[in-house]
Each structure stands twice: as structure tokens, then as C-alpha cells.
Amino acid sequence: MTRLLICFALIVLGTDSFAQNSYFATKGTIHFEKVVYTKARMRELMAKHNGNRGMMYMGNIDEMPESSTSNFVLKFDQNQTLMQPEAEDTPSKSSAAKVVTTNGRSSGGTRGNMGSAQKNRGNNANSRFMRGNGKMGDKTYFQNIKSKTSEIQLQIDEKIIIKDSLQDVTWRFTDEFRTIAGYECRRVNGATKDSLYLIAFYTEEIPVSGGPVLTGGLPGMILGLVIPEMHINYWATEVEFTNDALSNSWKDKKAKEMTANDFFKLLSNTMFRGRGNNESLQRRQILEQVIY
Incomplete structure (x- = not known):
């Protein structure tokens, strides 16, 4: 009997020790x-801007595809994340589209099988509100979780790096759970x-308190992100752990660095002309298009 009690105690102590020393990887790659x-x-953009000619889609909206899909790779370590478009020759790690409802309304429907021509039309339509400048969609996102700063590299007429602090988000926790890329x-x-x-x-x-497009501030990595107002979803499809640290090789040495305020001033009198005098609204619209 004494021998059984000793064995039971060793099993319990061993289980506690394993739980306390469980290893959670803090370096890796996530495909989104x-x-x-x-x-x-x-339709929502056109309604918001009251038919502003710079925002008009010159075609029949009813002939547009319902959705377009693109792929990104997010690399992370304990203190940083780096998100870039996935190389075109990389096989897509697609998963079934997920639907999240808010107050009974869906944030998006199920994706159909589209040919490459339709996907291109969708991507082109999505970028026309940037006055036809599709280069702006090719963005690199970097966030330093420790210093709470961010950098976004994009191209308008020239390459620009926008430096800013990480945006504050007020999060409210729910009791809803779902499995994404194999993680609860x-x-x-x-x-x-x-x-x-x-x-x-x-x-x-x-x-790691990070996520796609500079999101974070939670006790773990964000693997799913929905922006209902903008009709945009990000879903992780695969997670790979590595021992590789992030490097700064993503930066273009010729890129012009500026603050978010300077970027706002640069665009406020051009692309967003005619939107009224609500500076706060203009700033939000500009930064939304840049970030998401």
C-alpha cells in the first residue's frame, strides 16, 4: 500500500512539473x-464618399466577384513581428472561408472557386479607390512589441516608411472559442x-502579443481578424516554428521615412480632396487604407 502511494505521488508531482515547464514556441512563421x-x-466606399469621382469604380459593380483573396506571411519572435505579401510562386495554403456574425449580420460570405482572371479583377477593383495606384497594396508591416512602435513600408510615387506608435485597441473578452490552424x-x-x-x-x-496588420495587445497571437466595416478578414492557415530571429533586411535603404502625421499631410490635399473639413474622419480613412 505504501509503495502504491509513493508511485501515485511521483506521478502527480511529475505531471505538475511537466505542466509548469511546458514549452510554447516564441519564434516562427504564420501564413495568413x-x-x-x-x-x-x-458599394460601401461609394456610399461613404457620395460618388466622389476619385473613388468611383468605373464599371458594373454587379459584375465584380464577391471576394478576392491574397496571402501573407507573418514572421515573429518574442518582441517583433514582420508581415509581408507571400511570394506569388508559393503554393497557397488556403482554408475554408469563415463567417463571423455581429448582431445577426455576417461579415462575409463563403468564397466560391474563382479563376485567376476573376481574382485579378477583384484585386484591381479593390485598389481603384487609391486613384489607380495598385503599388500601395504591396505593403510590409513591422511592429516592435517591446517598444510599442510600428513601421509600414509602401510605395506611392516612391517608397515610404511610415513610423508610428502601435495603435491602442480596447478589447472585450467573450466566451466564444474556435479552432484556427489547429489552435484553440x-x-x-x-x-x-x-x-x-x-x-x-x-x-x-x-x-506573443502580436497579430496581422499591426494588431496585438492580447495575451497571445491573433490568428483571426475581422474588420466588418471594411469587409476584410484575415485567417491563419498554417503555423511553423523556427529558431530564426527577425532581420531588418526587409527595409529599402532608399525609402523615405516619415511619421504618420507627415503621411497624413502628404495625402490629405491630394487623394482625399473633397471630403469636407472633418480632419479626424479624413485621418481615419487614410490610415485605414494604409493599415488594413
Whole structure:
């Protein structure tokens, strides 16, 4: 009997020791699929801007595909994340589209099988509100979680790096869970200081407070992100762990660095001309197009 009690105690102590020393990787790569519900997005943009000619889609919206898809790779370590478009020759790690509802309304429908021509049309339509400048969609996102700073590299007429602090999001936790890319994720609802509503799903199994397109501030990595107002979803499709640290080789040495305020001043009198005198609204619209 004494021998059985000793064995039982050793098993319990061994289990506690294993749980306390469980290893959660803090370096790796996450493949994300971005889904833009182009038709709904274009209709909302046109309604917002009251037919502003710079925002008009010169075609029949009813002939647009319902959605367009692109792929991104997010690399991370304990203190940083780096997100870039996935190389075109990399096989797509697509998963079934997910639908998240808010107050009974869906944030997006199920994707159909589209040919490459239709996908290109969707991507082109999604970028026409940038006055036809499709280069702006090819962006690199870097966030330093420790210093709470971010950098976005994009191209307008020249390459620009926008340096800013990480945006503050007020998160509210829910009791909803779902599995994304093999990880149990908890749903949280969030709002930026500009009142943009976000839905995120994060996992504590990856203890890095990051996520796609400069999101974070949660006790784990965000693997699902929904922006209902913009009809945009990001879903992780695969997670790979590595021992590789992030490098700064992504930066273009010729890129012009500026603050978010300087970037706002650069665009406020050009692309967003004719939107009225609401500077706060203009700033939000500009930064939304840049970030998401």
C-alpha cells in the first residue's frame, strides 16, 4: 500500500512539473489568408464618399466577384513581428472561408472557386479607390512589441516608411472559442480610438502579443481578424516554428521615412480632396487604407 502511494505521488508531482515547464514556441512563421469582400466594400466606399469621382469604380459593380483573396506571411519572435505579401510562386495554403456574425449580420460570405482572371479583377477593383495606384497594396508591416512602435513600408510615387506608435485597441473578452490552424482561439471584440470595430481570435499557445496588420495587445497571437466595416478578414492557415530571429533586411535603404502625421499631410490635399473639413474622419480613412 505504501509503495502504491509513493508511485501515485511521483506521478502527480511529475505531471505538475511537466505542466509548469511546458514549452510554447516564441519564434516562427504564420501564413495568413486575406479575404476582401470586394463588391460589398466597393458599394460601401461609394456610399461613404457620395460618388466622389476619385473613388468611383468605373464599371458594373454587379459584375465584380464577391471576394478576392491574397496571402501573407507573418514572421515573429518574442518582441517583433514582420508581415509581408507571400511570394506569388508559393503554393497557397488556403482554408475554408469563415463567417463571423455581429448582431445577426455576417461579415462575409463563403468564397466560391474563382479563376485567376476573376481574382485579378477583384484585386484591381479593390485598389481603384487609391486613384489607380495598385503599388500601395504591396505593403510590409513591422511592429516592435517591446517598444510599442510600428513601421509600414509602401510605395506611392516612391517608397515610404511610415513610423508610428502601435495603435491602442480596447478589447472585450467573450466566451466564444474556435479552432484556427489547429489552435484553440478565444474571441475578443475591440475598438480603436477612432471607433473602428474589430473582431479578433487569439491563442495563448503562441505567447506573443502580436497579430496581422499591426494588431496585438492580447495575451497571445491573433490568428483571426475581422474588420466588418471594411469587409476584410484575415485567417491563419498554417503555423511553423523556427529558431530564426527577425532581420531588418526587409527595409529599402532608399525609402523615405516619415511619421504618420507627415503621411497624413502628404495625402490629405491630394487623394482625399473633397471630403469636407472633418480632419479626424479624413485621418481615419487614410490610415485605414494604409493599415488594413
